[in-house]
Amino acid sequence: MNLLIDGVPTDRVAVTDRGLHYGDGLFETIAVIEGVPELWERHLHRLCLGCERLAIPMPDADLLRAEAERVCAGTRRAVLKLILTRGHGGRGYRPPQEARPTRILARYPWPDYPAAWWQEGVEVRVCRYRLSLNPILAGIKHLNRLDQVLARGEWSDPEISEGLLLDPLGHVIEGTMSNLFLVRTGRLITPDLTQAGITGVIRGLIMDTAATLGISCHSAPLTLTDLMDADELFLCNSIIGIWPVRLLESRVYKPVPGAITARLSEAIAAIRQS
Numbered sequence: 001m002n003l004l005i006d007g008v009p010t011d012r013v014a015v016t017d018r019g020l021h022y023g024d025g026l027f028e029t030i031a032v033i034e035g036v037p038e039l040w041e042r043h044l045h046r047l048c049l050g051c052e053r054l055a056i057p058m059p060d061a062d063l064l065r066a067e068a069e070r071v072c073a074g075t076r077r078a079v080l081k082l083i084l085t086r087g088h089g090g091r092g093y094r095p096p097q098e099a100r101p102t103r104i105l106a107r108y109p110w111p112d113y114p115a116a117w118w119q120e121g122v123e124v125r126v127c128r129y130r131l132s133l134n135p136i137l138a139g140i141k142h143l144n145r146l147d148q149v150l151a152r153g154e155w156s157d158p159e160i161s162e163g164l165l166l167d168p169l170g171h172v173i174e175g176t177m178s179n180l181f182l183v184r185t186g187r188l189i190t191p192d193l194t195q196a197g198i199t200g201v202i203r204g205l206i207m208d209t210a211a212t213l214g215i216s217c218h219s220a221p222l223t224l225t226d227l228m229d230a231d232e233l234f235l236c237n238s239i240i241g242i243w244p245v246r247l248l249e250s251r252v253y254k255p256v257p258g259a260i261t262a263r264l265s266e267a268i269a270a271i272r273q274s
Contacts, residue, residue, distance in 0.1 A: 002071045002107040007063075017102055019085025022093065023144035025102075026050040030068075031238050031272075032078040032107070037068045038272060039238065042201045047084065050140035056086050056101055064103070071105045079108040079239060085143070111239065118265075121246025121256035122161035122235065124175070126224065127151040131165045131173050131196045139199040152176045161243065162235055164227075167196050172222045175235055178243075179203040183232035183260045188217040202236045202268070209267050215260060227251070232258030234265075241268055 003011050018024035028047055031038040044061060051058040064082070072080055083104035089096045129151040151163055162175040172191050174180060179200040181190045188210050193199055210217035227233060233245040233253055242265045244257035257265060 004067050004071055004103075004105045006103050007067055013102065013104065014088055016088045016090070017085055018087065018089045018095075019083065019102065019143055021089070023142065024054070024089075024095070025056070025083060025085030025143040026054065027084070027141050027143060028080075028082045029141075029238055030080040030082065032072045032075060032080050033272070034077075035069070035072050035075055037065075037072060037080050039201050039205065040065065040068070042204060043082070043238075046139075046141065046199065046201060047082070050142065051084070053136060053140055054086070054142065055095070056084065057099055059084065059101060059103055067103065067105050071107045075107065077110040079110060081106045081108065083143070113240065117161055117243050118241075121244040121253070123159055123247040124233075124235070124245050124249075125155060125160050125163050126249060127154055127163040127165050127176070129154065129165065131167050133167055133169075133195045135195050138193055138196050141198055148176045164248075165197075166224070170223055172224060172227060173197040174200075178235040178237045178240065180233065180235050180245075181206065182222070182227055182230035183258060184226075184230050186216070186260065188215050188260065188264075189222065189226075190217070190219050191222045192219045200236065201238050202241065205271065206236060206242075206264055206268060209264060209271065213263065213267060215264070232261050234261045241265070241272065 005013055026047060028043045030043050048058050068080060085102040086095060087100040087102045131147050151165055162178055164175055165173050167173055174197040181188055190203060207217050227248060228251045233248060235243045244261045245253055246256045
């Protein structure tokens with residue numbers, strides 16, 4: 001694993017950092033192909049939105065890009081995690097008036113997921129844990145991931161690839177590490193994320209791509225009943241791309257992948273390879 005903290009090769013961060021104390025910060029998880037951070041501008045746009053929401057000064061974009069390329073240089077395929085905290089601060093929740101953000105860039109190996117998960121679909125469960133509602137934090141990738149940690153701790157079966165998270169009202173929001181889409185009568189629908197969840201980079205790319213392909217696509221409040229009644233269901237994130245869902249609890253989806261899922265998978269793969 002290659003690491004840069006504020007541009008310096010080190011694996012040490014100050015114990016006074018607010019990211020450690022309060023989860024006061026943001027992150028992006030970025031696919032790296034042939035040394036290049038993929039969909040960089042989309043990730044940077046979301047990071048900038050997060051900085052605006054949390055009132056954290058946004059680092060210079062050219063500096064971040066240079067550090068990202070430095071960490072990713074020479075690797076064929078990897079995962080880049082970019083973390084931005086508010087920086088150092090004394091005890092107490094009140095943010096410092098002049099924050100000096102800490103930049104952490106870490107390169108990780110590419111995950112070894114089974115090829116069958118793309119080709120034959122994945123098995124998904126519904127988590128018992130319920131996501132918190134907070135419209136101020138909805139959409140951004142802030143550092144407090146306890147919702148996801150607790151939900152992911154619910155299962156250890158290696159055959160189950162992902163768990164779906166609902167909010168307290170019973171609306172389906174996302175997976176522990178992914179966004180989701182359903183297809184019903186040829187239309188693409190993804191959960192509304194105005195109250196909870198992360199607006200994924202690949203989620204946005206899929207919605208844009210669907211528009212260019214003439215596939216009707218919109219976000220809306222969804223329930224488990226909507227998922228069970230769907231013709232197709234798939235998961236997505238920046239690392240996995242698109243995983244078709246084969247089984248959700250007792251609901252079997254056939255064929256896998258479905259026609260629209262396959263069409264979008266091909267289009268997204270072409271964009272990522274270009």
